[in-house]
Amino acid sequence: MDIRVQEEAFDLGHEARGFAARQAGMGALVTFTGIVRDLEGDDLKAMEIEHYPGMTERAIEKIAEEALSRWNIGDILVIHRYGALEPDEMIMMVATSAPHRADAFQAAEFLMDFLKSRAPFWKKEVTGDGAGWVAAKDADEDALDRW
Template sequence: MRMRLQAEPFDPGAESNSFLARAKGAGASVTFTGLVRSTPDDPVEELTLEHYPELAQRQLEKLASEAVARFGLIDADIIHRFGTLRPGEPIVQVMTLAPHRHSAFEGASFIMDTLKTDAPFWKKERRADGEDWVEARASDDEAAARWWD
């Protein structure tokens, strides 16, 4: 498992390929990439991600280990950016490797759902009319909670 927190952009395809190159005996891999969203109806100029480095590293390690144990993954990597990002840029990438597709999908889904509520990152969006902290959404809490029912 490799966890990486970085300010620099990353190349989603290259990361996925190097992750796959480490695959030994796996039958399935899932790559999820989260991007900075900006739509014509709601244009975002810039996204700033604040984080708590020590806790973020720890939480990502914890979530990945939990996913590996719970879904029988062969491996799981997480890359998460911080700092200032532009629309369309990748924010996060989660990659899982498993014997079969269901565990690869579920593992990636579990990591993303729990990362949203339990990893110390905070988003601030800048629009033409100013800056605002993104509010936590109840739907994200529900998505994370379903794994513990």
């Protein structure tokens, strides 16, 4: 398990290749990447991500441990950034490896659903009109029920 909470950008290709190289006997590797999306007509200038140092790492570890116990997966990589990000920058990535793809896909989806609502990050959007905190969506909370 490799959990990283960092301000710096990461290289998706480099991280995915490195993760793949560390696996043995795994037939499937899934990666997901979250990107700062430009808001239609809203002129997004920056996305500021705040987090709770200490709790963030522990919360992600707990989510990853749960995924490891539920599916037949080999390993998990989570990188999540904080600080000021610009549109089109990568916010975070998840990678899972498994002998077969169904486990790798499901574990990655599970990780994403829980990272969204159970890891202590808060996003603030800065637009030409000012700045505002992104509100949590009911759909994100509902997504946890399926697990």
